[in-house]
Amino acid sequence: MPNKNIDIKTINSDVELPQFILQPKDAVAGEDVLEVTGTVKGTVGGLSATSSPASSPSYRQFSTKKHLPRVKILGTGGTIASKGSKSSDTAGYHVDLTINELLEAIPDIGGVCEIEYEQLCNLDSKEIGLDELYKIYKGVCESLQKFDGIVITHGTDTLSETTFFIESTIDAGQVPIVFVGSMRPSTSVSADGPMNLYQAICIAANRESRGRGVLISLNDQISAGYYITKTNANSLDSFNVRQGYLGNFVNNEIHYYYPPVKPIGCHKFKLNLKEELRLPEVCVLYAHQSLSADLVEMVAENYDGIVIATMGAGSLSTPVNEMCMKLSVPIVYSKRSMDGMIPVANLPMPPSDPSSTIIASGYLNPEKSRILLQLCLKQQYSMKKTRAVFAGVYGG
Numbered sequence: 001m002p003n004k005n006i007d008i009k010t011i012n013s014d015v016e017l018p019q020f021i022l023q024p025k026d027a028v029a030g031e032d033v034l035e036v037t038g039t040v041k042g043t044v045g046g047l048s049a050t051s052s053p054a055s056s057p058s059y060r061q062f063s064t065k066k067h068l069p070r071v072k073i074l075g076t077g078g079t080i081a082s083k084g085s086k087s088s089d090t091a092g093y094h095v096d097l098t099i100n101e102l103l104e105a106i107p108d109i110g111g112v113c114e115i116e117y118e119q120l121c122n123l124d125s126k127e128i129g130l131d132e133l134y135k136i137y138k139g140v141c142e143s144l145q146k147f148d149g150i151v152i153t154h155g156t157d158t159l160s161e162t163t164f165f166i167e168s169t170i171d172a173g174q175v176p177i178v179f180v181g182s183m184r185p186s187t188s189v190s191a192d193g194p195m196n197l198y199q200a201i202c203i204a205a206n207r208e209s210r211g212r213g214v215l216i217s218l219n220d221q222i223s224a225g226y227y228i229t230k231t232n233a234n235s236l237d238s239f240n241v242r243q244g245y246l247g248n249f250v251n252n253e254i255h256y257y258y259p260p261v262k263p264i265g266c267h268k269f270k271l272n273l274k275e276e277l278r279l280p281e282v283c284v285l286y287a288h289q290s291l292s293a294d295l296v297e298m299v300a301e302n303y304d305g306i307v308i309a310t311m312g313a314g315s316l317s318t319p320v321n322e323m324c325m326k327l328s329v330p331i332v333y334s335k336r337s338m339d340g341m342i343p344v345a346n347l348p349m350p351p352s353d354p355s356s357t358i359i360a361s362g363y364l365n366p367e368k369s370r371i372l373l374q375l376c377l378k379q380q381y382s383m384k385k386t387r388a389v390f391a392g393v394y395g396g
């Protein structure tokens with residue numbers, strides 16, 4: 001049952017699925033208002049299970065005078081759910097832990113919130129595809145109506161693609177959606193997963209996190225899932241972006257630097273929850289010296305759209321530009337550089353030319369541009385409308 005101290009109100013959303021905001025009634029989360037007994041419930045492989053106190057570690061059954069927020073955890077796998085063969089291994093590990101096992105490593109969490117969890121899949125994030133994205137999308141939509149916050153465990157390699165997709169397709173209203181992963185497997189010395197997960201759950205349960213959309217919690221930092229990306233393949237401090245962090249987590253305190261904020265110009269796409277997720281095929285090409293124009297043509301024949309990671313702020317050789325100008329599929333010019341953007345002025349054809357199918361990615365990196373173009377193609381947006389969507393991130 002949803003928390004009785006929270007009012008659920010429908011919000012005006014441009015997303016087809018009815019969604020809700022959770023608003024506290026007079027009672028404030030964390031104040032002593034009523035006696036509740038908290039449990040951790042879970043679903044693994046579609047089977048529902050409520051932990052029985054007798055067989056459970058102590059954190060799963062708690063009694064408190066506090067009115068606790070309710071948090072849903074959706075498990076998808078990643079290094080956070082992985083085991084290596086030696087405690088010194090930080091590579092060559094495999095996904096092996098369920099959400100239930102991850103929670104055993106953070107016994108203090110029972111005092112923070114009530115938790116329900118669901119294991120959607122248990123994969124390295126390189127295996128996350130449309131089916132898994134759809135499960136995450138569905139899991140988040142269904143949980144929005146019943147919980148104060150949502151946490152999704154996920155591998156870091158493709159984490160920022162999933163956060164971008166979820167921010168682009170779900171209007172979460174006030175409910176924090178917090179993604180979390182780790183860089184070291186659970187078996188390693190100084191594994192970062194348990195603290196990252198603990199912090200993510202605290203962030204999801206905290207009222208200061210409301211109205212901030214999709215967040216990533218990693219290495220004590222809180223950032224916006226729309227922009228942030230993995231910038232280091234190995235270190236604990238693996239997520240970074242020029243658009244910056246939203247806050248910091250220190251010794252059980254959450255410090256936001258700004259009032260609630262969501263990314264400017266983030267276009268929301270309506271998806272139909274009842275339909276399986278199918279998206280048009282968009283290929284990412286990585287430009288380099290002597291990139292073959294024929295390769296671009298070959299890709300255009302086999303895909304619905306192309307994103308090119310150009311060499312600077314839109315630079316491609318003359319033969320490749322000429323090929324792009326001839327093709328009829330949409331081609332997004334993005335960048336190899338981690339930071340910066342593609343200004344419209346650097347496109348080989350002005351966007352006002354009706355025959356142009358070349359679009360500037362603005363601040364979006366190639367993998368996020370790919371998802372945005374897929375969503376535009378799925379909705380059968382015109383070139384003009386697709387440009388308007390990319391203009392939200394100063395492209396177009």
Ligand SMILES: NC(=O)C[C@H](N)C(=O)O
Nearest residue numbers: 078079124125155156157
């Ligand atoms: N740190 C990680 O989570 C990397 C892992 N290969 C994954 O993305 O699932």
